Amino acid sequence: DTEVTQTPKHLVMGMTNKKSLKCEQHMGHRAMYWYKQKAKKPPELMFVYSYEKLSINESVPSRFSPECPNSSLLNLHLHALQPEDSALYLCASKPLQGGNEQFFGPGTRLTVL
């Protein structure tokens, strides 16, 4: 299994809703990432987990709350989002030893109304 899966593919939520994005990989990668990508822009790093511990938070607002419950799973909990948070949210993973490539998932297209 050489892929990163993300669910849901699309999500529409109101500003008062609470929702979660899910990312899963079974490649044994111990680094996992959340990126935000606006239309026609490059991915922007949000969070990095190494060995299931948060190692980088790129000054992301607290309405985004990441969680890494085990080495295969990464969640992004969303609460009280703003319309400007609408974007494609990408998950990626990478081996911490012996590899350079970050493998990206297909993303979740989030719309905040």
Added chain:
Amino acid sequence: GENVEQHPSTLSVQEGDSAVIKCTYSDSASNYFPWYKQELGKGPQLIIDIRSNVGEKKDQRIAVTLNKTAKHFSLHITETQPEDSAVYFCAARTSYGKLTFGQGTILTVHP
């Protein structure tokens, strides 16, 4: 922090022509330079990468060159095909592991 500049922002070629995309980076400590292809509705996919101790790497129709002194690297696609149409991102990774992306190039290959 690292800053990556990518040019051109759009590139239109005829099928069979070559395409070249160029990137410059600012942090001399960056040591890994991947190129990603992103098709509509999909996540970025690695197409080729190069480490700082190598000057050139080739994989079939795709090649990457790196000039460490000038801090620039380029993607070369030969014999372009319509299915090469996509957005291409270069990136640079610093020694502490963060990938910084260029702004992207929209490549269109006309049949």
